[in-house]
Amino acid sequence: MGVPVPRFPLRPGRTDPPGARGTAVGEARHLKRRDRAHCPASVLAAGAQLTGRTTTATAMKVSSLAAVSLSAAALVHDLGVPSRFPNMLRVLKPTSPMSVGSWLLAGYGPAAGAAAISAVTGRLPRAGALATAAAALLGPAVASYTAVLAADTAVPAWHGAHRELPYVFAASATAAASGMALALGPAPESGPVRCAAVLAAGAEEVATRAAERRLGMVAETYRQGRAGTLLRTARVLTASGATTALVLGRRSRSAAVVAGLALLAGSACTRFGIFAAGVASAEDPKYTVVPQRADPQPDES
16 A cells, blocks of 8 residues: 556566565656766776876766765655665565665665765775775666666567667766766866767667667657657767767867767767657557567467
8 A cells, every 4th residue: 555556567577675566667767867877987987097087087986976876866766665775675686677776776876975085085095996996896787777677677668678778778878977077077188088988879879779670660669759859869969979079079178068968968868768768668559469469479289
């Protein structure tokens, strides 16, 4: 009583920890808010620290802490009852994306916080370096696990692309982190970040195209309506941001900022677009019925 009925069905066989059943789709809806788009910033922060780019490293650590704080707050809100989050940490279930994701978030948050505090205050540099390394190791998994969670539902546009969706999210998150670094870091330190932006933009495009090919007719939801508009906008913003960063980012601070903002906006549009595609595919029965009818049925004779 008092637990909201999930809007979208969970995939058959899904196992979630006690108290989390019925909330996994709410967590999938969490990508509509902001997702963990900056968690790869911890990887960029570690790289910047190792190469002596201290200003960029500090900016990335602070942005990572801010991002994971917002993500944790949104997750607790989506769960409905704050006590559910610590309850989910009582057990680790590898078969449950919700359980694994909660543990990843619980580990990444303190590491990102310790790294940021050490960088800003200058205290405990060794502990800060260890925290930076831990956040860099956990960041990519945290950035992509929401895609795994969404794909673990029965929503056609998400589950049908379960192989490619984590790569789309990881590439998009890397583009967003690169954009944040371009916007906050000094231009002379932006060389590796500009390369990361170009690689992320290319990887996102390849993974998205692969997902659409796998989805077949369900890919219509990625090309039509609100989702189509958002994803086309994302492609333009991401491509233009990466190109501007590569061509002008080193010489012009203002161009680097514009490129960074374009990459951030493109990443946000990608997530909004994927969410809108999932809603569209869940609301129209044909995206569930027609693919099922097209699949060859086993001979029962």
